[in-house]
Amino acid sequence: MSTAADTLSPTKSTGTASGTAVSIDGLHKHFGVGERTVKAVDGLELSIRRGEIVALLGPNGAGKTTTLDMLMGLADPSGGKVAVFGEKPAKAAKAGVIAGVLQTGGLLSDLTVRETVEVIASLHGREALSRVPDVLARTDLEPLARRRIVKCSGGEQQRVKFALALVADPDILVLDEPTAGMDVIARRHFWDVMRADADAGRTIIFATHYLEEAEQFARRTVVMHRGRIVADAPTAQLRANLGGRTLAATLPASGADDLVRRLEDTDGITEVRVDGGRLSMRATDSDAAASALLIAGAHDLEITAPTLETAFTALTED
Numbered sequence: 001m002s003t004a005a006d007t008l009s010p011t012k013s014t015g016t017a018s019g020t021a022v023s024i025d026g027l028h029k030h031f032g033v034g035e036r037t038v039k040a041v042d043g044l045e046l047s048i049r050r051g052e053i054v055a056l057l058g059p060n061g062a063g064k065t066t067t068l069d070m071l072m073g074l075a076d077p078s079g080g081k082v083a084v085f086g087e088k089p090a091k092a093a094k095a096g097v098i099a100g101v102l103q104t105g106g107l108l109s110d111l112t113v114r115e116t117v118e119v120i121a122s123l124h125g126r127e128a129l130s131r132v133p134d135v136l137a138r139t140d141l142e143p144l145a146r147r148r149i150v151k152c153s154g155g156e157q158q159r160v161k162f163a164l165a166l167v168a169d170p171d172i173l174v175l176d177e178p179t180a181g182m183d184v185i186a187r188r189h190f191w192d193v194m195r196a197d198a199d200a201g202r203t204i205i206f207a208t209h210y211l212e213e214a215e216q217f218a219r220r221t222v223v224m225h226r227g228r229i230v231a232d233a234p235t236a237q238l239r240a241n242l243g244g245r246t247l248a249a250t251l252p253a254s255g256a257d258d259l260v261r262r263l264e265d266t267d268g269i270t271e272v273r274v275d276g277g278r279l280s281m282r283a284t285d286s287d288a289a290a291s292a293l294l295i296a297g298a299h300d301l302e303i304t305a306p307t308l309e310t311a312f313t314a315l316t317e318d
Contacts, residue, residue, distance in 0.1 A: 021203045022048040028079035029066050040066040042227035053198050055218030056207040059316050063227040064207040068176050072100050096124050099165040100174035109150035113141055121167045128167050139163040154181030175206035215308040225316045239306045244284035246304045251277050252297030259296045
């Protein structure tokens with residue numbers, strides 16, 4: 001357990017020497033019966049090591065929130081197992097080892113921000129209560145401490161939920177669309193705090209629709225579709241595996257048709273298009289492709305690396 005001197009250190013002992021923070025084996029979650037059965041999670045296999053930062057991406061209905069609910073012990077699996085440092089999720093949550101900012105669940109509207117954080121802190125003992133001032137400062141809630149929850153905006157209530165997750169000083173933070181409703185400044189501050197926690201060794205698992213957040217923050221990205229994992233890789237590698245970079249250039253005044261034909265017949269070059277004298281294509285070897293364009297007299301060359309949005313679309317479209 002942390003001490004009063006390091007009230008927010010995410011290095012609380014979990015009683016296990018294993019480097020695996022989360023283990024999900026053959027996880028299923030079904031709703032309904034018979035022909036109306038919906039497979040929200042369909043045979044999920046996932047292992048997350050201590051200190052990892054993992055983004056969980058997927059379209060609506062992919063099973064992200066259902067998976068996180070089972071990880072937090074808020075829902076029981078229809079099949080398979082979930083373990084948090086080798087323990088059942090509900091036991092880990094009760095011990096403060098895992099905490100989350102989830103879409104489900106509400107706040108008591110008549111309490112103030114400070115009272116809300118103090119009530120939850122009291123469930124975790126004196127050390128958690130001693131962390132309340134630091135938590136309010138880190139979540140930028142000090143100016144709102146005396147405001148009643150009912151008077152807080154949606155983004156401010158998200159920050160209150162974030163404070164409730166931090167007050168237990170968990171080893172694992174689970175975040176389901178954590179910045180929904182936050183303005184740009186609040187969102188930036190939120191991720192600054194998360195980066196500091198990640199650097200200190202806290203394990204962070206977050207689901208988001210903001211692809212740029214996953215791209216800028218997650219070191220590993222897991223893409224879900226229809227209850228299954230369709231990709232699991234380091235975020236940079238996921239982008240790179242899409243078949244190279246996109247090149248665009250203005251075609252030369254002469255020999256353009258011949259250049260386009262050569263490019264279409266070149267291995268490693270795909271999606272060659274011409275629109276109003278402007279050529280675009282995708283190439284696995286962007287240096288060689290750029291050289292060929294420039295030698296042929298093309299100009300105004302642009303080279304763009306694949307984005308996570310491109311990967312997300314390619315992996316989840318039918």
